Amino acid sequence: MAIKLGKNNYGKARVRLLRVVRQDGRHDIRELTLGISFEGDFEAAHTKGDNRKLLPTDTMKNTVYVLARQYPVDSIEDFCTHLVEHFLTYNPQVTRVRIHAEENLWGRIALGGKPHASAFLRGGQDRRTAALEATREGTAIRAGIAGLVVLKTTKSAFDNFLRDPYTTLKEDRNRILSTSIHADWLYEASDIEFGPLWHGIRQILLETFAEHESQSLQHTLYAMAEAVLSNFDRVREIHLSLPNKHFNLVDLSPFGMDNPAEVFLPTDEPHGLIEATLQRE
Amino acid sequence: MAIKLGKNNYGKARVRLLRVVRQDGRHDIRELTLGISFEGDFEAAHTKGDNRKLLPTDTMKNTVYVLARQYPVDSIEDFCTHLVEHFLTYNPQVTRVRIHAEENLWGRIALGGKPHASAFLRGGQDRRTAALEATREGTAIRAGIAGLVVLKTTKSAFDNFLRDPYTTLKEDRNRILSTSIHADWLYEASDIEFGPLWHGIRQILLETFAEHESQSLQHTLYAMAEAVLSNFDRVREIHLSLPNKHFNLVDLSPFGMDNPAEVFLPTDEPHGLIEATLQRE
């Protein structure tokens, strides 16, 4: 019986960075958490304990800080592009570099109604993400959103569904719909204004969620993804992963009360999970 | 050797609620998580297994939903007041009721620049809290904020501190100051406009953090608490618990680079923790 090493990769996870840019009394900050992963010629490290082609993961981490000093981290997509280019240029033993970045979003503290120049507060629940996969043939750039929690109290139904003997769910013409949006999309190029595009896509996802006459979370997912592809032609495909965060109407009839869609029990377990990719043909 | 039952309490934790108010096409939502705890005459339950004075914790949970149907949950302080009054009224065996509530904050999705009537997104990282402790003599109402994460890149020093043989920390005239504000304060009465006051206190905590010429986190904590007491006379005392979230300047000298306060390493472990109460004399 012969055994062979299959797909393998190694790298550094949870590399944290705060980058401050100071210009004329106005400061900007970006807080990132990065994961870096290499594929390449690492067979001897596995089978013989020969480390001569292993760049330490500690060096990957150092490189993040060195490049953060050299570049202002305008967008996470651009910063990650610098990183993959560096790693591919100086590491012939590496054939593929993957970088995942997650940005904690900070706003400015308001002072007398105006945004402060150097004091910040953490923004919403969501994070901005980027995921690059690079070889010497090219780089695929994905951007995304993680954990954007939304809820609507109108325009959501779920009925006329398939039933089997174990189905007890009631039809609902007026349910609460809530999810935590996890989206990521593939750009068709790298010469993109990543920041404005990200904000535009986030906004259209929110608006479509809000206004869609939902027959199911699948139905709304499709509408959200379609809206992004229809409005942003630099996006080649988009993937959405949407948990269905259930809010169960509380049965108050044991207490002689009705409950006209006013009192709900939010639950985390179990939850639905709806996922799909939409692409241009 | 005699053994006696000392202080004891029981109750229900993690009771979750979403309350929807629907008025003329405009919906409002409040999402709460509550904890309820009773003290009282429960000796026989402990020592003899006699449950005749134990109201089930399941009933406490039901009561939350019944009262949520009866009241619109304008503020968490008012809603918790209804709950403690109910429990004390109908449970002579109970001498003290404690309720803790935490509110997830939701904003409205913007549509064409205007807030949507029935679609929401989770707001910032922070939660609004309330903690009531009630006996038949009276009720102490505390309100608070949990998890309001802030950071400033100016006006923060830490120097001239005490040194001992194990001190290696360097003086710093220009450090990053960051914390996650946990505040709670005691109101001197119950006839208070809880909502507007909460927002006012949150704002002055933020502004004071932003503008204070900080010599230490203790120094800034005091300024923040003092600002609340000075501006809001319905607040009798305030307690702040502030982790010092360290952002360490990365040493780039091994790579022949300086680092003029641009590249930092955020860390969670270990962290400082500064706590104090300020009171009116």
Add this chain to the structure above:
Amino acid sequence: MAIKLGKNNYGKARVRLLRVVRQDGRHDIRELTLGISFEGDFEAAHTKGDNRKLLPTDTMKNTVYVLARQYPVDSIEDFCTHLVEHFLTYNPQVTRVRIHAEENLWGRIALGGKPHASAFLRGGQDRRTAALEATREGTAIRAGIAGLVVLKTTKSAFDNFLRDPYTTLKEDRNRILSTSIHADWLYEASDIEFGPLWHGIRQILLETFAEHESQSLQHTLYAMAEAVLSNFDRVREIHLSLPNKHFNLVDLSPFGMDNPAEVFLPTDEPHGLIEATLQRE
């Protein structure tokens, strides 16, 4: 209106340590997470930004590592005692030191049925804890257990309880009882074999939970605490905090099936919470 500084403290949280002892080819490890807190003469730091009496929290952290080099960390109670003595001896400005320690428990990997001399695996879910509170008058030493999750399928009932109009809970003569034991107890002295005692107390808590004919979680809590006080006379008082982790019997009648206590739904939200202290008179 005058404002005064009330109770205040500061310190370092989440100080992590692994201590290795190497003796004749056999290694022992202890992994701790510590929190250290000072009370004392810190008014000027708060009100004037005068740091001259503030020992940096970074120094507290360094001191942990220095003392860990000097002492083998036989028990967390002994190690924390060295720490509080050090801090009180060298810091006249400090009036009270609190230290909380939590130990991750490691067992040995079995090799050919025998425990390995230098390879370990993380043990159960529970952690061993210690909490010291020290002034120049003396030190109170508490030990404890956190997160010891247990479950029994017999000998648990809950019936004959108080009912009100919102009570819907059914009586149950054969329910599942499950909790996550959080216990801490006060020793009456400091010259104690902390390790053996801790293991003895843990065992009697488990045995009492297993064998008790439970009429309620209060009833079982009392029996567990009483067993500790009855069997360990160095324990002056004990506090137990026991969440009631509900396992709901699934109603299979819609599918024409009975459910003779076989299929349950575990839930985390909401849960009961039962807490009490037992003391010697």
Add this chain to the structure above:
Amino acid sequence: MAIKLGKNNYGKARVRLLRVVRQDGRHDIRELTLGISFEGDFEAAHTKGDNRKLLPTDTMKNTVYVLARQYPVDSIEDFCTHLVEHFLTYNPQVTRVRIHAEENLWGRIALGGKPHASAFLRGGQDRRTAALEATREGTAIRAGIAGLVVLKTTKSAFDNFLRDPYTTLKEDRNRILSTSIHADWLYEASDIEFGPLWHGIRQILLETFAEHESQSLQHTLYAMAEAVLSNFDRVREIHLSLPNKHFNLVDLSPFGMDNPAEVFLPTDEPHGLIEATLQRE
């Protein structure tokens, strides 16, 4: 521009189950958390809001409880096999079913040195996992381990590695090696004694970790995976994902002390991450 629906799936996550088997006074329990996912003919649900081919995820959940009543849940692999067979049999619109199961491991409380018949405590940190992917052509069964945390204080080096200008890591001939084992492996058939095999694989992973003369975590990963494939011929391939949990030697030289590998700082951020698949040729 045409848009098409690509890969999509939906299902239920975090379905929790406790199954009790009662035989002659001896009880056995299994606690599972399941995730179920369908692929199939769901285009109309997405594009038209036509739900007629959507079985509610609530029904998936109900089915778990119905089948748990019908079968004793001997092994998670067998129980998941029943589930996928049920879903494929009764749902012609479904082409692929994925089920992931995670089992919380419970041991028995010892009473007088003997395992209790009906009282349990949560075992180690690790969970047993299974992942099935089924079509009408066949089912791939993977089993696994999640979160098995191990540490060794001998037989671990990392040196002779690749260096670049940003490398500062020192060679280390005697470092601590620690990881949290995440393993999953593919069985070559379904007529397998899943329980005994799982325990055998877990044991050989532990033993190999303990005894291997490690030149890197890659080197040890390979040895662990090779040991499984060499000893268990029903395993076709195995994937290991191993975080390198760093324990940094604390520099005590500022305090005039050496540190002969006794005092370490455990860290979670950042960490290495080493992943590979080994297969039979």
